């Protein structure tokens with residue numbers, strides 16, 4: 668079965684001649700269709716892990732097999748193409764272009780990825796995505812003319828426009844209030860149920876409790892994991908939160 672498979676991944680930063688071994692032999696696998704959260708103390712390497720497995724940053728050592736393709740063997744332009752066509756990103760620095768409308772920001776990656784694709788199909792897909800995520804009425808607004816929740820939902824639309832295999836999300840609800848956070852997580856859960864894998868970093872227990880599996884990273888290594896199973900009904904959310912909370916307390920979080 669296809670998956671994202673990370674083997675003995677190491678990442679070392681050197682700042683002022685001092686080495687910082689941020690990732691130390693990380694091993695993990697995310698199956699097609701899985702939704703996995705990464706938690707852990709501040710500075711433990713969560714964002715670095717997301718950047719390294721998605722090819723946004725080079726690994727110092729180790730392997731990243733992205734659904735059959737060895738990332739570490741690819742040339743930079745091949746990694747860029749792979750990122751554009753097969754990965755979606757929902758990051759806090761949202762990288763939305765301020766001089767474009769929400770709609771234009773959403774369709775841009777599709778035009779970049781495939782010049783030959785019928786523009787009408789791309790536009791239709793963008794419209795359907797915006798409808799699904801409830802932001803059709805702000806499609807012509809500028810990036811600064813929408814709420815934080817709407818902007819985050821626009822980011823999710825953009826991340827989905829090229830039908831990626833996986834979405835990488837760094838604190839996808841970090842800047843949102845509780846209601847927007849619930850809505851964004853509901854969308855991510857729905858997208859996952861439709862088949863897209865999701866790997867997200869979060870400090871928020873409520874966010875992690877919606878995921879199928881949670882990995883705990885400490886000092887650049889996966890220390891433990893908990894399997895919560897697919898979050899199908901909202902009725903068991905309290906039980907999932909309790910289970911996760913007990914596990915995190917045991918880990919000293």
Ligand SMILES: Nc1ncnc2c1ncn2[C@@H]1O[C@H](COP(=O)(O)OP(=O)(O)OP(=O)(O)O)[C@@H](O)[C@H]1O
Nearest residue numbers: 680681682687689708709710711712713714715716
């Ligand atoms: N580009 C970089 N250059 C040098 N050091 C970096 C760089 N990015 C991250 N680091 C260092 O790597 C370590 C891990 O950072 P990272 O952002 O991955 O942690 P994190 O677990 O996501 O933290 P937080 O929960 O606070 O966001 C930190 O010591 C950080 O200073």
